[in-house]
Amino acid sequence: MSGVLYLIPNTLGDGDATALAQVLPEPVRAQASALAYYIGENAKTTRAFLKKVGTERPIQEIEVRELNVNTKAAEIDNLLAPILAGTDAGLVSEAGCPAVADPGALLVRRAHQRGVKVVPLVGPSSILLALMASGMNGQSFAFSGYLPVDAGERAKRLRELEQLSRKANQTQIFIETPYRNRAMLDTLVASCAPSTLICVAVDLTLPGETIVTRTAADWKKQTAPDLHKRPAIFLLLAS
Secondary structure, eight states, X not given: OOOEEEXXXXXXXXXXXXXXXXHSOHHHHHHXXXXXXXXXXXXXXXXXXXXXXXXXSOGGGSEEEEOSTTOOXXXXXXXXXXXXXXXXXXXXXXXXXXXXXXXXXXXXHHHHXXXXXXXXXXXXXXXXXXXXXXXXXXXXXXXXXXXOSSHHHHHHHHHHHHHHHHHHTOEEEEEOOGGGHHHHHHHHHHHSOTTOEEEEEXXXXXXXXXXXXXXXXXXXXXXXXXXXXOOEEEEEEOO
């Protein structure tokens, strides 16, 4: 029989073992500590995660392989091979939940195709935490990942998302590279109707956590929080 692929969440930012314990339940940490095979975006940071979570065996005895944006589809089966041979494995992301806005989704899809049992474990999702705290529609929502880098294309896409939101009463959720956060907020405020709600959720679960929901008109009037190089989730809801 093949092994099990466990999807193991990580913290949403830097932190020690205490920070990890605050966002991962003890049974999740226990399962993570027992595995002898891991797949992560970066071997070094995956081992740093293992050091924080604690392991039943020396870390140097745990096999760690990489799966990132540079991994070719043909290599996925090589990553699955130990699991198909009977070894349980953990898939861990750099931050938050694996396979959500994360290259691990390719491995999970292939695991299903090969009949491998996939078990998602409980941990922090910045997308859902932001939605929970935004006050926006949690009955209907969509996550669009990264929007276009070009300013004109970004503004066009935001107007499209606003129209979708207004038509379906649907919360639209998206992210940006941290050093472009301010440009994203400025484009949001300039592109959206005055009554459209805009939420910015920054540093979720971290000491500097900041969550602000305002209309586009109020964002223009009030001082925005410092967003520079801070992990952020953006949400909008048009009326």
